[in-house]
Amino acid sequence: MKKALALLLFLTGSIAFAQSVNDYKYVIVPAQFAFLKKPNQYNMNVLTKSMLEKYGFVVFYDNENLPAEVSDYNCNKLYADVVSNGGFLKTKIQVQLKDCKGNVLFATDEGQNKEKDYQLSYNMALRDASKSFDELQYKYNGSGISVERSTIKTTNDGTTVKKEVVPARSEVAANASAKETLFAQPISNGYQLIDNTPKTVMKIYNTSTKDTYIAEKGELRGMLKNDNGNWIFEYYVDGxxxxxMLNIKF
Known part of the structure; x- marks a missing residue:
């Protein structure tokens, strides 16, 4: 009887978590996590954003220009955090989704990895933690708080006219631009992208997600992903x- 009651309480708690997270469409990822020394160190912020997008969230960084429907009200979105609980011999991290009051609505199981290389260890631990999102089965239910962006104008005859204001484009989208065609040549764990010279412009490395790669372009490190047929390289410059937007032929 006690075991049955405990199981019922566990299932009820799990459903409550899923329902509360499903109320939210947007997630904000910080440019820098508290346990790291600089923005996007070890590519963790870009990877976290990509992971959340994989599971269906609409994700923005906290230092980019947000669309009006996202920025007008703090409580219509979740805030992602990655917490490090690791020691000297093992990397341990947990991904948390919080509401505007700091309440943790969802937390992954602890992702772990023993690799000595910090970049690889943190990336693999994040991938391990992300498995909890498979169990969450997130799907936005449309019941979250939405803010209608509009202005009211009174005309000379006393009538009122409601005019919708078009949301601003994000800085990331505005900065996207088409480039020359790059050609993908297979390497052991991904591809190198070459131009017409031919010269190697980028190297991209396989991840567990289809059409998503860890990317290196000179000193820049980020993520390359396919967004509705367009290849987008996301990275950080000075935080x-x-x-x-890249044109790539595989």
Whole structure:
């Protein structure tokens, strides 16, 4: 009887978590996590954003220009955080989704990895933690708080006219631009992208997500992903999120 009651309480709690998270469409990812020393260190912020997008959230960085429907009200979105609980011998991290009051609505199981290389260890631990989102089965239910963006104008005859204001484009989208065609050549764990010279412009490395790669372009590190047929390279420059649209032939 006690075991049955405990199981019922566990299932009820799990459903409550899922329902509360499903009320939210948007998630904000910080440019820098508290346990790291600089923005997007070890590519963790870009990877976190990409992971959340994979599971259906609409994700923005906290230092980019947000659309009006997102920025007008703090409580219509979730805030992502990655917490490090690791020690000297093992990397341990947890992904948390919080509401505007700081309440944790969802937390992953602890992702762990023993690799000595920090970049690889944190990336693999994040991938391990992300498995909890498979169990969450997130799906936005449309019942979250939405803010209608409009202005009211009174005409000379005393009638009122309601005019919708078009949301601002994000800085990341605005900075995207088309480039020359790059050609993908297979390497052991991904591809190198070459131009017509031919010269290697970028190297991209496979991830567990289809059409999503860890990318290196000179000193820039970020993510390359396919967004509705367009290849987008996302990265940071001086703590600010940037984006490039690339033409790639595989």
């Amino acid at each position: 600010k999120p940037m984006s490039e």
